[in-house]
Amino acid sequence: MPTYEAIAQFWADYRRLRPEQRAAFLRARTLFVDGLAEGALHPSLRVKGFKLRPGVFELSWAPNGRALFTYGSPLPGHGTDPHVIWLRVGTHDIFRA
Numbered sequence: 001m002p003t004y005e006a007i008a009q010f011w012a013d014y015r016r017l018r019p020e021q022r023a024a025f026l027r028a029r030t031l032f033v034d035g036l037a038e039g040a041l042h043p044s045l046r047v048k049g050f051k052l053r054p055g056v057f058e059l060s061w062a063p064n065g066r067a068l069f070t071y072g073s074p075l076p077g078h079g080t081d082p083h084v085i086w087l088r089v090g091t092h093d094i095f096r097a
Contacts, residue, residue, distance in 0.1 A: 002036040003075050006086040013089045021065060025089055028061035036082050052095075056087065064091045 006014075017025065028045060035041035046060040050068060059067045068088040074080055088094040 001078070002033050002082045002084060003078055004033075004084040004086060005072070010086040010089055013094065017090065021062070021090075024062050024065055025067065028059065028065075028067075032059060033084075036084075066090065066092060066094060068094065 014022065014025075031042040031045055032047070035045065041047060048058055050056040050058045053068075056068055056070050059069065061067060066089070067086060070085050070087060072083040072085045074083050
C-alpha cells in the first residue's frame with residue numbers, strides 16, 4: 001500500500017482550502033492512492049510532470065484544483081510501495097508561489 005507524507009507548506013495550503021475544495025481533493029487523493037496500489041490511475045485523474053520543477057508532478061483534482069507531489073524512497077517495511085511526498089495543494093495560484 002502506498003505511503004505518504006506532507007511538508008509544512010502543503011498543510012498551510014490545505015488549511016486555506018474551502019470545505020468543498022478539501023472534500024474534492026480528498027476524493028481525488030483516494031482515487032490516486034488506490035490507483036498507485038493497483039498499478040493504474042483512475043481515468044478521471046490527470047497526473048503529469050510539472051515542467052518548472054523536474055521530479056515534481058501535478059495532480060488535477062478540480063478544474064481549478066491542483067496538488068504538487070514528488071516520490072520519495074519507499075519506507076522500510078513497505079517493500080517497493082510508492083512513497084508520495086505532498087508539496088502543495090490549492091488553485092492554479094500554487095504555481096506562482
